[in-house]
Amino acid sequence: MPHSVSPEDPASPDQGAIVEEARTDNVETQDSEGTAVADNMGPIGDSQTSEDPDMTMADAGAIEEKITVKVETATEVKLEDLFADMDSDEEFPSSTGQDIKISSSPEAPASPVHIGHTSNSSDPEVMRSFYQRLFPWRYLFQWLNHSPTPSTDFGHREFAFTLQNDAYLRYQSFPTHDLLRKDVLRLMPSRFEIGPVYSTNPRDRKTLRKSTAFKPIAKELCFDIDLTDYDDIRTCCDKANICNKCWQFITMAIKVIDVALRDDFGFKHIMWVYSGRRGAHAWVCDKKARQMDDHKRRALAGYLEVIKGGAQGGKRVNIKRPLHPHVARSLDILKSHFQTDILHDQDPWETDEKFDRLLQLLPDKSLNEALRKKWNSAPGRASTAKWTDIDALAKSGMSKSLDAKALLDAKQDIVLEYTYPRLDIEVSKHLNHLLKSPFVVHPGTGRVCVPINTNHCEDFDPLSVPTVTDLLREIDEWTTPEEEKDGKAIQDWEKTSLKPYVEYFRSFVLGIMKDEKEVKVKREREENGDVMEF
Amino acid sequence: MIRQDFSRIDAKRKNTDHRKKQFATPQYAALSYDTRLNFYTTPPTADITLEQFEQWAIDRLRVLAELEACSFRNRSQAETASYMKPILDKYLPLGSSSSGSSKLGEERMKDHYSHFILRLAFASTEDLRRRFSRVESALFRLRFMDNDAKERQVFVEGLNLEWEVVGEEEKMRWSEELRAAAGGFVKRMEEESWFKVDWERVPELVEGRRVFLRAGKAYVPGREQMSMVVAEFTARLDKALEMTSRALPRLDEDDRLTPILAHLSNNFTTPDASYSSSTTALPGADISARNIDTLSSSFPLCMQNLHRSLRRDAHLKHYGRLQYTLFLKGIGLNLEECLVFWRSSFSKITDDTFNKEYRYNVRHAYGDVGGDSNRRGNGYSPFSCQKILTEHPPGPGESHGCPYRHFSTENLTALLQAVGVKDHEVLRGVKEDKEKMKYHLACNRVFEYAHKQELKKVKDDGTWGAAQLETIVHPNEYFKRSYLLMNLGKVKEAEVEDEVDVKMED
Numbered sequence A: 001m002p003h004s005v006s007p008e009d010p011a012s013p014d015q016g017a018i019v020e021e022a023r024t025d026n027v028e029t030q031d032s033e034g035t036a037v038a039d040n041m042g043p044i045g046d047s048q049t050s051e052d053p054d055m056t057m058a059d060a061g062a063i064e065e066k067i068t069v070k071v072e073t074a075t076e077v078k079l080e081d082l083f084a085d086m087d088s089d090e091e092f093p094s095s096t097g098q099d100i101k102i103s104s105s106p107e108a109p110a111s112p113v114h115i116g117h118t119s120n121s122s123d124p125e126v127m128r129s130f131y132q133r134l135f136p137w138r139y140l141f142q143w144l145n146h147s148p149t150p151s152t153d154f155g156h157r158e159f160a161f162t163l164q165n166d167a168y169l170r171y172q173s174f175p176t177h178d179l180l181r182k183d184v185l186r187l188m189p190s191r192f193e194i195g196p197v198y199s200t201n202p203r204d205r206k207t208l209r210k211s212t213a214f215k216p217i218a219k220e221l222c223f224d225i226d227l228t229d230y231d232d233i234r235t236c237c238d239k240a241n242i243c244n245k246c247w248q249f250i251t252m253a254i255k256v257i258d259v260a261l262r263d264d265f266g267f268k269h270i271m272w273v274y275s276g277r278r279g280a281h282a283w284v285c286d287k288k289a290r291q292m293d294d295h296k297r298r299a300l301a302g303y304l305e306v307i308k309g310g311a312q313g314g315k316r317v318n319i320k321r322p323l324h325p326h327v328a329r330s331l332d333i334l335k336s337h338f339q340t341d342i343l344h345d346q347d348p349w350e351t352d353e354k355f356d357r358l359l360q361l362l363p364d365k366s367l368n369e370a371l372r373k374k375w376n377s378a379p380g381r382a383s384t385a386k387w388t389d390i391d392a393l394a395k396s397g398m399s400k401s402l403d404a405k406a407l408l409d410a411k412q413d414i415v416l417e418y419t420y421p422r423l424d425i426e427v428s429k430h431l432n433h434l435l436k437s438p439f440v441v442h443p444g445t446g447r448v449c450v451p452i453n454t455n456h457c458e459d460f461d462p463l464s465v466p467t468v469t470d471l472l473r474e475i476d477e478w479t480t481p482e483e484e485k486d487g488k489a490i491q492d493w494e495k496t497s498l499k500p501y502v503e504y505f506r507s508f509v510l511g512i513m514k515d516e517k518e519v520k521v522k523r524e525r526e527e528n529g530d531v532m533e534f
Numbered sequence B: 001m002i003r004q005d006f007s008r009i010d011a012k013r014k015n016t017d018h019r020k021k022q023f024a025t026p027q028y029a030a031l032s033y034d035t036r037l038n039f040y041t042t043p044p045t046a047d048i049t050l051e052q053f054e055q056w057a058i059d060r061l062r063v064l065a066e067l068e069a070c071s072f073r074n075r076s077q078a079e080t081a082s083y084m085k086p087i088l089d090k091y092l093p094l095g096s097s098s099s100g101s102s103k104l105g106e107e108r109m110k111d112h113y114s115h116f117i118l119r120l121a122f123a124s125t126e127d128l129r130r131r132f133s134r135v136e137s138a139l140f141r142l143r144f145m146d147n148d149a150k151e152r153q154v155f156v157e158g159l160n161l162e163w164e165v166v167g168e169e170e171k172m173r174w175s176e177e178l179r180a181a182a183g184g185f186v187k188r189m190e191e192e193s194w195f196k197v198d199w200e201r202v203p204e205l206v207e208g209r210r211v212f213l214r215a216g217k218a219y220v221p222g223r224e225q226m227s228m229v230v231a232e233f234t235a236r237l238d239k240a241l242e243m244t245s246r247a248l249p250r251l252d253e254d255d256r257l258t259p260i261l262a263h264l265s266n267n268f269t270t271p272d273a274s275y276s277s278s279t280t281a282l283p284g285a286d287i288s289a290r291n292i293d294t295l296s297s298s299f300p301l302c303m304q305n306l307h308r309s310l311r312r313d314a315h316l317k318h319y320g321r322l323q324y325t326l327f328l329k330g331i332g333l334n335l336e337e338c339l340v341f342w343r344s345s346f347s348k349i350t351d352d353t354f355n356k357e358y359r360y361n362v363r364h365a366y367g368d369v370g371g372d373s374n375r376r377g378n379g380y381s382p383f384s385c386q387k388i389l390t391e392h393p394p395g396p397g398e399s400h401g402c403p404y405r406h407f408s409t410e411n412l413t414a415l416l417q418a419v420g421v422k423d424h425e426v427l428r429g430v431k432e433d434k435e436k437m438k439y440h441l442a443c444n445r446v447f448e449y450a451h452k453q454e455l456k457k458v459k460d461d462g463t464w465g466a467a468q469l470e471t472i473v474h475p476n477e478y479f480k481r482s483y484l485l486m487n488l489g490k491v492k493e494a495e496v497e498d499e500v501d502v503k504m505e506d
């Protein structure tokens, strides 16, 4: 008797199994090719493509007479996601000095660690000291656990380790932060990622009778913004390089997305984290956000997405008028940045070929011709001046056909095209995307992935974020102030410039725990109330 | 629940269930269908024959299949409605209450039963559930729009949805935002009404920025009622499917239904999966890494674009690599050559980086690594046009997708000219196809233009039959035909004959 409708059927694409096959948790180091490592690992676990119409019922009519049973292999599942994205921060890792000597014994963490300023962040001993002495394990635990008492929120959470030899270990899970810390110190990953909370312990997934019993059920809503997506408009740097000028793109993105998440969607617990090189991640940690399914994540991502299409796609901003309140508010925020950070700092239309792009986006032919003539006769005219030329020439009445409203709309679209956040939307759409943990060290730059305080996000300077070697030196250089000598022990992170970041993280985590505790108490009270009525 | 209800569909079984039936609550038998639309909350309970069971399910499946195909072809809502009308009239008619037709009860019963039968058939895997839910929601929407306003209102009121009405004061406070979010249709605020719901309940309105959002609530204009009703339909159906899937194992006990359900769901399978690279094998062709540049003149535009981007940037982003790798696999480039191709193409990176970050994925696509199932299936199937058109539109800096769809007209024209399509007639035709969203047509138009003489020859001398001349719906089919036409006489006729009867599905 055929059982094709039962979930165990090999012919039906089942969950879980495929994932394990694609990325086994056996360390594939024997094989120097290693496994894939990327910021955005494809969705896993529940391995169907989330909403992809890759199948058709079109030939259903054919079953009318003869029903032939096709045996399909289960390969058509989540394939592109298994083919994980490699366009990560680490694509062009910079090489730093390899010749470091560490004088102290790694077994004696309490003693000073002498590390020369050329120390390499990927050096295992440097990493060991970092994980042992600086990484905020307890707050990380509380952050993911939402309460001080260990629960499945933490215990069923997937961690994925990238080892020093580039092997990639998925489906790690830990009942407590001590065990996580222990394993990290044993394996010394160059970094680790955080995945979803699963319905069962990820380590038990293979022993389950039914693969469907293992599925992701919750994860923070995440956003990923990376400067490489601005390469067609940033003129100061390219590839992995950044400076304070182009970092403003990230600042703008944080401002626009953060306010939308708070005011429009009502989220409260949003943490932005520097990705260690040229971007930022957002973690929206409200319970409601964590529980969203892919459908809702996609809807939310779509709401925030304004820049569409690749660089080849022509006009990339197509928004309706009147402007939706979110777009209108974003435009308000971005206008002043456009003047300073874009027109002045990036000067995007300086040369002939570059101002062509601007003219393409303007609607009136005669106006364009007049502008072109003017700009051709003044080579190198600054973008700020060019931008004011548009209105000046338009007002001079040189074009009979000029539609003032169309011109205004086009100018708004241009402001948005050059300033509106360019999100790597796939990261936000899927519940089971892995994202690099806060506070890990970027292997290329050595910088710690620190939280960004959104109240002062304009002050954030990615180039002054401490590197792991800076921090270890700061511990060495620390001398306990006289008046505190008898007080309680000072933790190592308090001796370093990591301090404000850890404190920020701690108060963020406290905020989450407080909210969740209140909800729990309220619910219990309600439940008890119900009981008493009977 | 399910099993109990459906256990009584079989005439033969009726006797064994005699006693049970005797004591069944009478309200089940008298289930009436007051409205044309149905939220399918109550499972059917009356007896039907096995023949009806099968026939009704097949009829509904046919309707759903056509509807799903409409979305794949990017038909607009209006186009879909007019295309679906005769199909619905034939297989799943559903008259309005006001029509007074004597067949109403029968029609509604068939609609009701067939929905529940397919629910059983498609509840087994998450993927099937999701597709079923999507296409059933589309059918519901189609009928909802088609309904007369009064009946629609009666139906909606009967649903008892808890929608909070936005009060006058609040309406005035946010009047500017409400007006803007509604897209400018609002003339006088006083005459419009808004509902307030958790935004999660109207994801499609949120996604399209068609509602004002504040503190997690969506302010939905009265006229968007349909979206809310459809969202509610989908939400309930998703929940019900989940429950059905849990009840399924018990259904296995009935050995009459299982085969029918199995057949139904088997016909809901992946066409892409049936693609195999052997169907495009070209005997004698030099399919090697160093020959790709030459071969690329026979590639469809999507792949030529990827190839050009790759040559220009010495890099391709993730989906571009995936789309292109699978295509190359499909034309017969073996794994070793494919690795050579990518290694040499990514000229700006070191061997080390290549090995670490890219090599594994190419091997995975070929089924060289990964688990049993991936290896057994020889990795992934090359993407069909359908898949390329409908999934993962390219974002900033990405080159995958279908240029006919994802490029602006100007950039598309420029690309076509760059690859040698300069005929104004053809370019204009492509532009029109694009505007009508007939991307297949545009691609086939370019194909016919690029192979005009060769096509004439094979048509004239009768070497190519109708099957080889029908619309191309797969990039690998495009390459295969192009290659054969460009090398007429070089590839032996007999070998061609062997290959041509394999039809690739789209």
Ligand SMILES: [Zn+2]
Binding pocket: A236, A237, A241, A242, A243, A244, A245, A246, A247
């Ligand atoms: Zn810069």
